[in-house]
Amino acid sequence: xxxxxxxxxxxxxxxxxxxxxxxxxxxxxxxxxxxxxxxxxxxxxxxxxxxxxxxxxxxxxxxxxxxxxxxxxxxxxxxxxxxxxxxxxxxxxxxxxxxxxxxxxxxxxxxxxxxxxxxxxxxxxxxxxxxxxxxxxxxxxxxxxxxxxxxxxxxxxxxxxxxxxxxxxxxxxxxxxxxxxxxxxxxx
Ligand code: DQA
Numbered sequence: 001x002x003x004x005x006x007x008x009x010x011x012x013x014x015x016x017x018x019x020x021x022x023x024x025x026x027x028x029x030x031x032x033x034x035x036x037x038x039x040x041x042x043x044x045x046x047x048x049x050x051x052x053x054x055x056x057x058x059x060x061x062x063x064x065x066x067x068x069x070x071x072x073x074x075x076x077x078x079x080x081x082x083x084x085x086x087x088x089x090x091x092x093x094x095x096x097x098x099x100x101x102x103x104x105x106x107x108x109x110x111x112x113x114x115x116x117x118x119x120x121x122x123x124x125x126x127x128x129x130x131x132x133x134x135x136x137x138x139x140x141x142x143x144x145x146x147x148x149x150x151x152x153x154x155x156x157x158x159x160x161x162x163x164x165x166x167x168x169x170x171x172x173x174x175x176x177x178x179x180x181x182x183x184x185x186x187x188x
Contacts, residue, residue, distance in 0.1 A: 023067045024165050026158065027086045028057060029079055030072035030100040031098030037123075044124050046150050053151050060155050063161045076100055076107065083110040092161045096156060101126070101136045112141040117164065119157040122147040 030033050030050065033040060038049030047070040048056075054070045061068040071089075073079050079100065086093055093116050097107050101122070112116050118141070125148030126133040145159070 019040070023059040023065055024091045024092070024162060024169075025069070026061070026078045026092045026094060026161055027082065027090050028054075028070045028080055028158075029095040030096075031079060031096055031100050032068075032074040035072050035074070037158070044067055046064060046123065048151050052076055053154065056151060057154050060158055063114060064158065065179055066158065068158070070116045076104055080106050080110045083107065083114055086116055087114050090116060091165050092116055094121060094157045094161065095119075095142075096121045096123070098153075101138060103134055104137055104159060108137045108141055109184065111116055111138055118142045119161055121157050123150050123153065124148060 035050055037045055037053060037082060038047055057068060057070060063073065071082055075080070079095075083095070093114075094113070095107075095111070095118060097104060097120070100107050101120070118138075120136065120142045122136050123154065126136065127147065133160070135144065143164075146157055149156065
């Protein structure tokens with residue numbers, strides 16, 4: 001909700017220019033080979049293309065008034081850079097690191113360094129698959145992991161991050177600073 005002022009007679013002034021600033025911003029990162037979704041190992045990953053998945057995420061983001069930035073890369077370094085960049089201007093990250101989940105200390109370190117609430121998503125249930133997929137290097141530094149629910153996992157991650165971030169913003173806004181509380185009591 002953009003900043004607004006209610007004048008007398010119920011006239012509400014809103015400032016749409018502030019909307020972008022006030023909106024939650026979430027970066028969604030897809031790792032290697034996810035550009036091949038829809039054609040890649042359909043029995044495991046389903047038939048939805050990455051474009052269709054991104055459209056579904058964008059549609060939900062609109063409903064939730066969240067600004068999403070969606071990116072896919074086959075390169076570990078590029079994913080690390082995008083995680084680092086999210087430090088400024090983003091409130092949270094959703095990431096499917098794909099095969100890098102099981103190998104990348106660099107991606108884990110980037111998530112830990114940035115400190116943004118991050119949800120790890122996997123289309124398949126990595127814990128039911130080959131043993132080498134059971135270990136996630138990022139699991140220890142993320143808020144939570146969703147695995148095995150297909151594209152719905154991304155939508156749940158978005159909804160979950162939205163709800164948590166909105167609640168935490170609300171708490172920050174309603175918390176009365178200690179100084180004002182003392183001032184209000186007339187003790188300073
Ligand atoms: C994946 C699972 C990984 O093990 C695999 O390497 C992927 C996709 C998933 O979404 O299920 O590429 O992250």
